[in-house]
Amino acid sequence: MTMRSNGNGAARLNNGSPFLEALGYLRRNPTLAIGLILILGLLLFSVVGRLLVNIEDASPLSAPPYQSPSAEYPFGTDKVGRDLLAVMIVGTPLTLRVGLLAGVLGVGFASLLAFAGAYYGGIIDAVIRLVVDVGLTIPSILILILIAIALRGVNPTEMSLIVAATAWLWPTRTIRSQVLSLKERAYVDVARMSGMRGREIIVRELMPNLIPFIVANLVNTTASAILATIGMEALGLGPTSHPTLGMTIYWVILHAGVLGGYWWWWVAPVVIIVLIFIALYLTSVGMDELANPRLRRSL
């Protein structure tokens, strides 16, 4: 499916270049555009920041403690003397990366299960469905806590792997039901009658039609993975020696930073985390429209 199929009949800026076509689409889907711009902005903040600020200052004892924002430390410093600007510059992409890796792993595994289950049906599908139903009733944070306390002292990549352990449940359910509805379409019957076999139908007929849907799922899964990651970090189960956004929240909670009056300590991570969630939320709403053009949202 190309973006062309979303045409709404208006005059279109299409002279063949896919880049211009994408830009033209974004103009008609401002929700997606704002979401993507926010994400790019956050990445840019980190890339430019690395050029201007010494990221070594994100570790403890590199600045005097409890400095309120000043020319030298624009975001202030925390209890043990981390420069919070450096922490944000290192922590933002770190948090995004942990979420994206968990999201890719989760959605990848989910697609595999969904295709296998929905296409072959029978006992495989029944087992997958039951596991997903049970898994979704149990809050994933509890499973993640159990894994994390067993492994104690993780690094960000291990954090992604832990979060991925439950991140596949929801996308498996949604992708599976989408595959189920797609495989009833006439073109799948045509393919089957013209002699294609199971694997070929999945790869050549179903997958291309599902890619926008899977990408939209990836955005959602990444958002929930980041939510789970920050939640675990705030509970004290994160990578203690890495300056991620969630760990900053943990230090604030642990040292009662809010009631201590050190507002700059929590304002920066909270603002960035909120921006990340709003960006991913808008991207996902925008993606929904891309993946499912019949669903025109008024928001």
Place this chain on the structure above:
Amino acid sequence: MWAAGYLLKRIAFFFLIVLTAATVNFFLPRLSGQDPIRERMIKQVQSGSAWGKGIEEMVEVYNAKFGLDRPLWQQYLTYLGDMARFDLGHSIAFYPKTVEEILREALLWTIGLLTMTTLLSFVFGTFFGALVAWTRAPLWLRSLAPPIMTMAAIPYYLLGLILLFVFAFELRWFPGHGGYRIGTIPNLSWRFLLEALEHSLLPALSILLSSLGFWAIAMRGMMVTVEGEDYMTLAEAKGIKSSRLFFDYGLRNAILPQITSLALAMGYVFSGALLVEVVFGFPGIGTVLFNSIKGVDYPVIQGIVLTIILTLATTTLILDLTLPMLDPRIRRQA
């Protein structure tokens, strides 16, 4: 006829979840092959609260006491038996206290906070979502939609941090920590209940504000669909009053999937609320969990995981069983 099959299926599912929870709870912490007792003892030696001498003997005594020296499958069966009797064992950090004792009080606080906020947020969010989709609703109300829906994207506890700063630190309108004043002994008097209420307002507000949008978004979608139905057009053409159209024709039909998602959302609400409690030092399950993680108190952590899942499974079962009474479509399906 529908009742028996449906009932059995839901009850079987309930037991499956509880069994899964107990199994996961038993095996996951043992994944790493670490020895919780030894680790805990070493931590105590390091913090100076126990002597290094004789630690191996102590570990052995404890292992025998907790049955950690027997083969894994035997431990698993004993564990399942204990769980069936709701015997969660003893806390390591507060040794003579049982996990059940620690959790009983905390659970009361958490359930109080969550029932109140979930119900309020469900009612207000659903009503708000329905109004936003209603084309005849006033404009000022509909313009509230984007901010409230965006708020749904923010984790509860981050909003909690902001509320804590504004209302407890800057304005000093509400207490910022705990469930009652320091020095008060929890009892069942009006004064104490008022004090507890005052302390739960901020945590409740953080959960309420950030979960309103969740219900509103879902309800809005359903209401838009219902508004497009033929019977709505017919009712409108017949000249039925606008308020009746909204409540009896729109809301009544759109609300049913909301109740189904109430069961699904409970887990989400629970996990979000855990951290809100931590932010406000509210004496519920979340704060106990936070402290047990800090103190490597495995039995308490496992007890919390099991208790939460048990609570959720029970809530889900109750909702599953009441739903067919409300929605004839489910009765027919089953």
